[in-house]
Amino acid sequence: MKVRVDMTMCEDHGQCAIAAPDVFRMNDESKLEYDPNPDDSLLAEVEEAADVCPAQAIFIED
Numbered sequence: 001m002k003v004r005v006d007m008t009m010c011e012d013h014g015q016c017a018i019a020a021p022d023v024f025r026m027n028d029e030s031k032l033e034y035d036p037n038p039d040d041s042l043l044a045e046v047e048e049a050a051d052v053c054p055a056q057a058i059f060i061e062d
C-alpha cells in the first residue's frame with residue numbers, strides 16, 4: 001500500500017507512531033518520519049493510525 005502524510009496538516013503529535021510503530025516514528029527532533037510503502041500486512045495498523053491522527057493528515061492510497 002502507499003501511505004501519504006500531508007505534512008502541512010501534521011502537527012507531530014505522535015499518536016500514529018504509537019498506533020503503528022512499524023510505519024511511523026518520531027525522530028530525534030520530534031518530527032514525524034514514515035515509510036511511504038509499507039507492506040500490505042500492516043494495513044490494519046495504518047488504518048488505526050489514520051483513525052487516531054488528530055489532524056486527519058494520514059492518507060492510504062492502494
Ligand code: SF4
Binds near residue numbers: 014024055056057
Ligand atoms: S498522528 Fe497525525 S498529526 Fe500526529 S504525527 Fe502522526 S500524522 Fe502527524
